[in-house]
Amino acid sequence: MLFTKAIVRTPAKSVVNGIDDYADEGKPDYQLALKEHQDYIATLSDLGITTTILGPLEDYPDSCFVEDPAVVFDNFAVITNPARSTRQKERDLIRPAIKQFYTDYQIFEITSPGTLEGGDVMPVDNNVIYVGRSARTNQAGIDQFTKIAAKFGKTVKAVPVQKVLHLKTGTTYLGNNKLLVAGEYIDSPYFKNFDQLKVPAGEDYAVNCINTGNGVIMPAGFPRVKKLLEDNGFTTREVNMSEFSKIDGGLTCLSLRFN
Numbered sequence: 001m002l003f004t005k006a007i008v009r010t011p012a013k014s015v016v017n018g019i020d021d022y023a024d025e026g027k028p029d030y031q032l033a034l035k036e037h038q039d040y041i042a043t044l045s046d047l048g049i050t051t052t053i054l055g056p057l058e059d060y061p062d063s064c065f066v067e068d069p070a071v072v073f074d075n076f077a078v079i080t081n082p083a084r085s086t087r088q089k090e091r092d093l094i095r096p097a098i099k100q101f102y103t104d105y106q107i108f109e110i111t112s113p114g115t116l117e118g119g120d121v122m123p124v125d126n127n128v129i130y131v132g133r134s135a136r137t138n139q140a141g142i143d144q145f146t147k148i149a150a151k152f153g154k155t156v157k158a159v160p161v162q163k164v165l166h167l168k169t170g171t172t173y174l175g176n177n178k179l180l181v182a183g184e185y186i187d188s189p190y191f192k193n194f195d196q197l198k199v200p201a202g203e204d205y206a207v208n209c210i211n212t213g214n215g216v217i218m219p220a221g222f223p224r225v226k227k228l229l230e231d232n233g234f235t236t237r238e239v240n241m242s243e244f245s246k247i248d249g250g251l252t253c254l255s256l257r258f259n
Contacts, residue, residue, distance in 0.1 A: 002211060002213035002257075003212065003213070005257070006050070007052045007066055008037070008053055009053070009054040009066050010034070012057055013056075015243075018061040018062045018249070019061070019087075025245065027246065036242070036244065037064065040217075040255075041053065047212045047214045052097065059089075064249075065253040066094060066253075066255060068080065068117040069082055069118070070091075070118060071121045071145075071256075072101075076106045077108070079094065081109075081111060081112060081116055108148045110141050114140035114145075115137055116141035116144070116145055117166060119132075119168050120132035120168070124179075128154070129156050130167060130190075131146075132166055137166075159188075159190045170207060171207060172210075174216065174229075178197055179196055179197065180207050180229075182199035186199075198228075199224075200224040200228075203225045205219060209225075210252055215237050216234045218239070220239060220241070
């Protein structure tokens with residue numbers, strides 16, 4: 001198992017008003033989003049993950065995307081600073097959940113003018129963390145995060161994000177030096193030392209997967225990515241993500257994962 005615990009937050013009815021800067025697929029259906037979220041939790045459970053479920057926050061439409069206001073590792077956590085003003089108060093609302101698992105000495109914070117969102121943070125092996133410099137994560141945020149990570153022996157490498165929302169909208173680390181890549185990250189020099197699994201054009205959304213170590217959770221409806229993963233030795237579990245994709249959300253966005 002690559003992780004044994006996860007924190008999720010039930011979507012609020014206001015999820016239909018979530019931020020949509022990229023998808024342009026219409027508004028989510030709340031009941032269907034709720035069903036998809038329940039299936040997501042069930043899949044985590046089936047794969048041996050103990051999940052803490054937080055209650056919905058009606059005032060914060062995007063709050064089901066818990067990965068953005070916090071970043072967690074096995075021995076420390078960082079309360080981030082989301083770039084969008086409508087999400088900044090989520091920092092305080094995720095903190096009590098983080099404090100259930102980490103001591104005050106293990107919890108850090110990104111402060112203005114730095115911005116950092118968890119969707120841009122991609123740990124790989126050998127204590128290296130790639131961080132996307134994107135529309136949501138700026139250099140000041142990366143600099144602060146770099147200093148925090150260094151306290152725990154981790155090295156941060158910044159990667160420009162030019163065409164997608166977050167770094168993990170374009171690439172996901174699967175372990176064993178295998179990197180799922182799409183769009184601007186195919187053959188990227190930033191990832192030249194990885195075994196790149198190249199997502200076929202038209203299935204870019206499915207680049208955002210979760211390897212639990214006991215199976216890869218992937219969005220449903222992307223047969224070529226499913227075959228790519230299985231041809232490379234991964235078992236897969238599909239979860240419908242139709243409603244979350246409408247508000248620029250992916251699989252990793254919906255949980256904080258750690259041991």
